[in-house]
Amino acid sequence: MDEADRVLSAARDLRSSRSIRLSVHSSLAMRWLLPRLPAAAASGLDLSIDVREELVDFVAGEADAGLRFGVGPYPGLHSTRLAGCMIQPVVGAAHPAARRPTVDPLKDETLTLLSDSGAEKFRTGTTWRDYRQLRGVPEVSDHSVRSFDRADLMLQAAIAGLGVGLGRSLLIEDDIGRGLLVPVGAAVRVKAAYWLVTKPDLAANSGIRSLEKWLKEQIRLTLGQRT
Structure with a gap:
């Protein structure tokens, strides 16, 4: 007992x-x-x-x-x-697109898009394809795309100036506040x-x-x- x-x-x-x-x-x-x-x-x-x-x-x-x-x-x-969550395209502060506030990464084919393959794997609705559909923008085949295994690696690549990353709420606010990332294009809400x-x-x-x-x-x- x-x-x-x-x-x-x-x-x-x-x-x-x-x-x-x-x-x-x-x-x-x-x-x-x-x-x-x-x-x-x-x-x-x-x-x-x-x-x-x-x-x-x-x-x-x-x-x-x-x-x-x-x-x-x-x-x-x-x-x-x-x-809830918003997805927002971002670039590093030194990237040329950071000085073009009206740039739309979906329509500017000179920009390299940085993708997170984990978003594809886990079907979170936060891929570039999802972003296009939510904004009603047709697919553009001429965009150069670089893929990374994880969202944090993709965002670090954006900070380094490799292209436009598709960030999501909580993952980008600190770096935006520090001036390391700059939002470009429209933010949209996702279901996740x-x-x-x-x-x-x-x-x-x-x-x-x-x-x-x-x-x-x-x-x-x-x-x-x-x-």
Whole structure:
């Protein structure tokens, strides 16, 4: 009975703990989350970040929660929509297109488009093809395209001046604020959104609730940089 009491007490302590293993895709981790970890620690959150492209097994305990980007929701998991998403073409500050505020990257065939193959693989609706369809612009076959495995690599290539990257909310605001990236062309809203997912039995955990509140506040502050 004493051992059972200790186990139950440990389980209660775990459910109320603010220490969380958070799974995040690499692009979101590198371009947005990691620079904000000191703020998370200052707010009392103890986050352990697991960066990977593939999905984690929550049942097997590989992570306590995940920060995901997609149409959602996620069957079998407790899903909280954190924010919607816009996609916005961007170029590095030294790129010639940065000095042409009226340039439309879909219509200027002299521009090289930088693509993220992960958007194709995971069908997030954030490819150049999706962008054309949302804007109602016909396909142009003469555009030069360079492809990268991940969105963070594609955006770094844009900063380096290799072409026009198709950025999305949260991944570009910091670099725009620093003057490293410049928006060109129109921004459009997509169906995909940012979600916090966890097992249903962890949804009421005080740490998960605190993480959700903190993420929403950080997203609000980030998106407010461009307003």
